[in-house]
Amino acid sequence: MAPTPLLLRSAAATSTPLRLTTSTARRLLSTTPQPAASTGTSTNETKPKLKPLTPSQKAFLSSALRVNQAGELAATLIYTSQTPPLLRREPHLRPLMSHMYEQEAAHLLTFNTLLAKHRVRPTALYPLWSVLATGLGWGTAMMGKEAAMACTEAVETEIGGHYNGQIRTLLEMVGQWEAEGYDVGEEFRELISTLRRIRDEELEHLDHAVEHDAQKAQPHWLLTGVIRAGCKGAIWVSERV
Amino acid sequence: MPPNCAAVARLLLRPSTATATATSCPLRAIRAASTLVRPPTSASPQTTPRSLSQSHPRPYHSTTHPPPPSPFTPTESAILSASYAHVPTHGFTPSSLALGARAAGYLDISTSIFPEGAFSLIKWHLYTQRTALAGKKDSIAGFESMSLTERVEALTWERLMGNGEVVGRWQEALAIMAQPTYVFASVKELAELADEIWYLAGDVSVDPTWYTKRASLSAIYAASELFMTNDRSPDFSETWHFLRRRLAEAGEIGDATRSVREWLSFTASAGVNVLRSKGVPI
Structure with missing residues (x-):
């Protein structure tokens, strides 16, 4: 009797294919990925029909993953170096800083x-980004709480937009496969849902920063402008080398 | 009768033996038909780039999607694998290619699909030996229980043994690979080999050691390969010891730099903490 529920489940999973482009699926993928559905489709007797990746798709994916790793490395170092000077003056920020650091x-x-x-x-x-990120985190923390929060605001604004661009490209790719009658494998469903979850968490940090007086930093426009330009430059370079 | 001539020429280029009938055909028709065995050019956008030099270096490796096609067309593979059998006697030379083309049932002239000549044969050797490593990994006894360095050593040794059959001709091949035209492709192939070995060994480091590991393994492999061409000891035991010594040296250097880095970062953070404890606002 053991195989019966499995068969039923796989049949249910194939009869209603998950479409990544619909808004209902988007919620589902970003918040509660369903492992049951995934095992159902992958152990199905009909193997998923996957399209080989083109060289340009591969180039996009490798540069996207590389720049994301560099960005998260920088983020962890920014929070690591911001924390001690910031907590000396504002000890009540400890839970917030450790929460953001753990997510990064x-x-x-x-x-x-x-x-x-x-x-x-x-x-x-890698070594250059490590040094620059540590310097940025420490420098803004020395300038005060508002500057540190403005730094978070600027960085997370850029990063949020950056992740959105990647998700958009991936959805186009996946939509193209669906239109051509190919399947979308677990690899790409997972990648898209991971990117969505991370993007949401980064934007949550942005909200925290604004709640904690990021926009009271003086001069706010200069600080965020410089940091955002730096972020853009770093993203551009990391996509290439 | 040009259409018939084209058909005859096509037959000639297929694995067949009809040679005498070709005399009455204009050369043009034969040449036109010879394009059939050329690799597809830009006229067919559906096909992916074939040449090794055009492929992206170590791009995103999908674990589920179908792998990219071989950089060699079926015709090229047929001729090259047949030619490869002649390498121990005739070397990495155009004559091996011509013999291979004949053995595979093509005309001698069909080696013109390899504009790089003997280097194509070398590339074939490098490519097939590199891709064969993944299969050889399973035949290494106790591979799963080995440490990372032991795995790298075992895989590098397997790859060196892949040169065993052609070792008498390998100095020639190295000389061709060192020519300015081919140096780039050869170094790239070496880098891909180092990457393949670290990947198969199960290394997951994605920090600056990613680069140092691949660079040092490339240097060690290239040196061992050169050493092996002059090694007359039974079963290349001298090469085996040479390889082990080089890997041990690289390991020592790695340990030393790691210790220095650890000491520096500890001292720096301790210094900052001392200053903070003294009330310096940093």
């Missing part, structure tokens, strides 16, 4: 795993 560390671990799994090389400027 989990993101970094996620991308480290993805890079190793998909054989993507890390950025060659």
Whole structure:
């Protein structure tokens, strides 16, 4: 009697295919991924029909994963170096800082795993980004709580937009496969849902920063402008080397 | 009768033996038909780039999607694998290619689909030996229980043994690979080999050691390969010891740099903490 529920479940999963482009599926993927549905489709007797990746798709994916790893590395270092000077003056921020740091560390671990799994090389400027991120975090924390929060605001604004761009490209890719009658494998469903979850968490940090007086930093426009330009430049470079 | 001539020429290029009838055909028709065995050019956008030099270096590796096609077309593979059998006697030379083309049932002239000549044969050797490593991994006894460095050593040794059959001709091949035209492709192939070995060994580091690991393994492999061409000891035992010594040296250097880095970062953070404890606002 053991195989019966499995068969039923796989039949149910195939009769209502998950479409990534609909809004209902989007909620489902970003918040509660369903492992039951995934095992149902992958152990199905009809193997999913997957399209080989084109060289340009591969190039996009490898540069996307590389830049994401570099970004999360920088984020963990920014929070690490911001925390001690900031908590000296504002001890009540300890839970917030440790919460944000833990999320960034989990993101970094996620991308480290993805890079190793998909054989993507890390950025060659790894040591440079480490030094710059530590300097940025420490420098803004020394300037005060408002500047530190403005730094978070600027960085997370750029990162949120950056992740959105990647998700958009991936959805186009996946939509193209669906239109051509190919299946979308677990690999890409998972990747998209991971990126969505991380994007949401980054935007949550943005909200925290604004709640904690990020926009009272003086001069706010200069600080965020410089940091955002720096972020954009770093993203551009990390996508390439 | 041009259509018939084209058909005859096509037959000639297929694995067949009809040679005498070709005399009455204009050369043009034969040449036109010879394009059939050329790799597809830009006229067919559906096909992916074939040449090794055009492929992206170590791009995203999908675990579920179908792998990219071989960089060699079926015709090229047929001729090259037949030619490869002649390498121990005739070397990495155009004559091996011509013999291979004949053995595979093609005209001698069909080696013109390899504009790089003997280097194509070398590329074939490098490509097939590199891709064969994944299969050889399973035949290494106790691979799963080995440490990372032991795995790298075992895989590098397996790859060196892949040169065993052609080792008498390998110095020639190295000389061709060192020519300015081919140096880039050869170094890239070496880098891909180092990457393959670290990947198969199960290395998951994605920090700057990713680069140092691959660079040092490339250097060690290239040195061992050169050493092996002059090794006359039974079962290449001298090469085996040479490889072990080089890997041990690299390990020592790695340990030393790691210790220095650890000491530096500990001292720096301890210094900052001392200053903070003294009330310096940093």
